[in-house]
Amino acid sequence: MEFTGFDIETSGLMNDSESFVSIIGMLDCDGMRQFTGGYADFNKFGKETEKRILTEFLLNLPKSPILTYNGLNFDVPFLKRSFSRFEWDDGFKEKIEYFYSLRQLDIAKFCFGLFGRKVSKDEACWRICGVYMPRTTDGFYTARTYNCGCLEEDEHYRNIFHNSVDLVATVRMHLSLLKYSDYREFVKSEGFEL
Numbered sequence: 001m002e003f004t005g006f007d008i009e010t011s012g013l014m015n016d017s018e019s020f021v022s023i024i025g026m027l028d029c030d031g032m033r034q035f036t037g038g039y040a041d042f043n044k045f046g047k048e049t050e051k052r053i054l055t056e057f058l059l060n061l062p063k064s065p066i067l068t069y070n071g072l073n074f075d076v077p078f079l080k081r082s083f084s085r086f087e088w089d090d091g092f093k094e095k096i097e098y099f100y101s102l103r104q105l106d107i108a109k110f111c112f113g114l115f116g117r118k119v120s121k122d123e124a125c126w127r128i129c130g131v132y133m134p135r136t137t138d139g140f141y142t143a144r145t146y147n148c149g150c151l152e153e154d155e156h157y158r159n160i161f162h163n164s165v166d167l168v169a170t171v172r173m174h175l176s177l178l179k180y181s182d183y184r185e186f187v188k189s190e191g192f193e194l
Contacts, residue, residue: 004028004062020050027167065103
């Protein structure tokens, strides 16, 4: 079964009513697409930029089920809240309903059971794939690890990079886990055929 890797970046957490979607990223057979609403200071934009990001995304919805890491608990509920902030015409309302109807496979659900506790995407990726995803204390990847000085100076590009790495890590974990029968059984129990 084909999936679309899916991840969002935000300016804050769900319980912060002033936080907004800053990036929506997708990764599938057609490549990586990131919707950013144009160049914006990550911590200073608001509803206007968020609506541009949501509109870009709705015009480019995935065709296949989405693959997330903790998307059922964070990404999708955050998007639902963001969609509800705006008035949408009927065409966009249909697109929003289509997005809600997409089936989702959340790898975190399997990993939480596997490790017996909640684990971050970083830890799961390290333990499953052997890939270390170094981050600074604020949650962003350390730019010097990737030898890309521009990321230290420009938060917009740092967030795009962060989203790219998260998308690749999610898809890579899924592909790595497919070799294990327990994971294949989990995927089937979630209603997907392999």
